[in-house]
Amino acid sequence: MIRLEQYAKIKNNYCLCYFGYSDEYLVQLRLLKTVLEKRYPGLNLCFGCKDDKTHLLKGCSPILKVSEIKINRHTYAHIRELRFNKDHPVADLMIESGITNFAIQQQIAPPQTQKCVIIKGGAHPTSPLETKDIERFKTMASEAGFEPEVSDNIENAGWVIGVESVPLFEAAAKGIKTTLVDTGVGTWLYKQMFPNADTVHR
Numbered sequence: 001m002i003r004l005e006q007y008a009k010i011k012n013n014y015c016l017c018y019f020g021y022s023d024e025y026l027v028q029l030r031l032l033k034t035v036l037e038k039r040y041p042g043l044n045l046c047f048g049c050k051d052d053k054t055h056l057l058k059g060c061s062p063i064l065k066v067s068e069i070k071i072n073r074h075t076y077a078h079i080r081e082l083r084f085n086k087d088h089p090v091a092d093l094m095i096e097s098g099i100t101n102f103a104i105q106q107q108i109a110p111p112q113t114q115k116c117v118i119i120k121g122g123a124h125p126t127s128p129l130e131t132k133d134i135e136r137f138k139t140m141a142s143e144a145g146f147e148p149e150v151s152d153n154i155e156n157a158g159w160v161i162g163v164e165s166v167p168l169f170e171a172a173a174k175g176i177k178t179t180l181v182d183t184g185v186g187t188w189l190y191k192q193m194f195p196n197a198d199t200v201h202r
Contacts, residue, residue, distance in 0.1 A: 013076045017048030021123040026056040091189040109175030112158040116146035119162025126184030
């Protein structure tokens, strides 16, 4: 049991954790941190993740590593783990919080190149692209004057097409043209975060 004096010190410390395999959820939390803090002024919000995923939360100090939870659990009034359970956990969090407008302030897009990155792989519940899908998007990119490549490397990309993934959300946040291939459960969240971004069915 936490002593009242100790609780008074930590009562505003709230930690949202994600320890699953969909790494883009951590990127989404990082991008939405300012929105959540505006919704809950006075809340000291932090995020937790696996030890090897802290780079996805860059700039969100402090970060609670899974290996440190037992040691530091008394630093937080509440530690909440987000888990996938049929619905998208980050989308559910935003709905639960009553936030209706959470469009991300995108960076100024870099000079557009003709490189089109096609991201084929994603973690469950996102389904990876099949060969026929990849060929279709290669053709779509070529017809638009782009040079397609299947990769996760968005550096110097002028257009990124792909399933829900870290590089897709990172590209969108950088202001790069992105098209989400709808194979998972995060399409609504993507469109709310990036209202001007495109989606396409596989």
